[in-house]
Amino acid sequence: MAKKTYDLLFKLLLIGDSGVGKTCVLFRFSDDAFNTTFISTIGIDFKIKTVELQGKKIKLQIWDTAGQERFHTITTSYYRGAMGIMLVYDITNAKSFENISKWLRNIDEHANEDVERMLLGNKCDMEDKRVVPKAKGEQIAREHGIRFFETSAKANINIEKAFLTLAEDILRKTPVKEPNSENVDISSGSGVTGWKSKCCS
Amino acid sequence: VEPKRKKRNICQELCGSVMEFGEESSPALAFEKEAFELTVEDVYDISYVIGRDLLKISNTGEEVSDLQFRIVRVLEMFETLVNKYNLSLEELKMERDNLKSELDRIIKESSSGQQTAGPNQLVIDLTDPNRPRFTMQELKEVLQERNQLKAQLMVAQEELQLYKSGILPQAEPAMVEVDLKTPAAKEHKPETINDTKEEKTTIGKLFSFRRK
Numbered sequence: 001m002a003k004k005t006y007d008l009l010f011k012l013l014l015i016g017d018s019g020v021g022k023t024c025v026l027f028r029f030s031d032d033a034f035n036t037t038f039i040s041t042i043g044i045d046f047k048i049k050t051v052e053l054q055g056k057k058i059k060l061q062i063w064d065t066a067g068q069e070r071f072h073t074i075t076t077s078y079y080r081g082a083m084g085i086m087l088v089y090d091i092t093n094a095k096s097f098e099n100i101s102k103w104l105r106n107i108d109e110h111a112n113e114d115v116e117r118m119l120l121g122n123k124c125d126m127e128d129k130r131v132v133p134k135a136k137g138e139q140i141a142r143e144h145g146i147r148f149f150e151t152s153a154k155a156n157i158n159i160e161k162a163f164l165t166l167a168e169d170i171l172r173k174t175p176v177k178e179p180n181s182e183n184v185d186i187s188s189g190s191g192v193t194g195w196k197s198k199c200c201s
Numbered sequence: 202v203e204p205k206r207k208k209r210n211i212c213q214e215l216c217g218s219v220m221e222f223g224e225e226s227s228p229a230l231a232f233e234k235e236a237f238e239l240t241v242e243d244v245y246d247i248s249y250v251i252g253r254d255l256l257k258i259s260n261t262g263e264e265v266s267d268l269q270f271r272i273v274r275v276l277e278m279f280e281t282l283v284n285k286y287n288l289s290l291e292e293l294k295m296e297r298d299n300l301k302s303e304l305d306r307i308i309k310e311s312s313s314g315q316q317t318a319g320p321n322q323l324v325i326d327l328t329d330p331n332r333p334r335f336t337m338q339e340l341k342e343v344l345q346e347r348n349q350l351k352a353q354l355m356v357a358q359e360e361l362q363l364y365k366s367g368i369l370p371q372a373e374p375a376m377v378e379v380d381l382k383t384p385a386a387k388e389h390k391p392e393t394i395n396d397t398k399e400e401k402t403t404i405g406k407l408f409s410f411r412r413k
Contacts, residue, residue: 005359043344048355074341 006050006059010170011081012163013111015103016088017096018067021122024153025088026064029163034154041066043074051164053171060167079110084166088120091137091150092129097121100140116169117146120162125155211276214248215255215269240287244280251276 014022030047065075089096141148228246
């Protein structure tokens, strides 16, 4: 009914261990702000940000998941609808990096086969507390054939670049045909987007 | 039970061949005891007394050997029963004491808050106002509804923005009037303030809660 304010809708998903900064990365991108107090995400949340790429207005609906194990049954049901997934670890937390392989397996198990993946090593402003060398992040990204950025939501390093790059990678795979008139789809799991329905038919 | 004494048996007691009792310990006292208080030593004392009486009878010239054998048999049965009874009693007492101390241990543990649960179980304190109460399914539904409302709000905000910026043609004076009453509406021209009559448009109704 209302005139559409965007040309394409991309659904992105942020996953990774609890406390690596997924919500902060998203908050930096959507609101260009940073909050130091840690509030654990309950289950699943989302934010919307519209960007312009190659003359197209692209609405990004970015799902922010809780990293805590106890929310897994809720969060994994959102993998299916995602067109791009950001795997986030904390460069000052070795365990969060080790668990990246576990998160990659989760993607294999629950997400679409052609989902665009990206690896982020967050908190790169905390060089003095770093325990995961940048080379290790680059290596695991290379092994899985995905892009890698070290980011800092606090110092605003590479945040916008990461999201725009992921959106560009999805746009590159998107057929040029105009999308269906669709609003933001908030249903979990099986939410079919214009992009996906064209891909799968 | 006197440990120093040699192991006694019914036959020897009855036949009076071994025992000599001091003046102070009288084997006849065993007859005065309660049945359940008898020990196997008492049974030997009884055997001894009966043997002594039998001896008196045989001294008078009576033939008592048959009777003697039967009495031995009865006393042996008696011996077995008393023995068995005392052993069972001892066992039951030990069992009772074990259970008692086990019960004490459990009561102590639970009162000190160290409740034990199964390997995959969680102990919930029903008096804790912050205790888990809702299921994953319930949380899922609440989150879905929250996100749905959030999405709808965003759509509404976008539309509102379009109306405000005049992109959508339906924008009417009433809309302007509504906005004027909100604190943030300072971009509108002052002359429309007096136009207070028209406020029945859809948007006016939708956002009438913002007035006042």
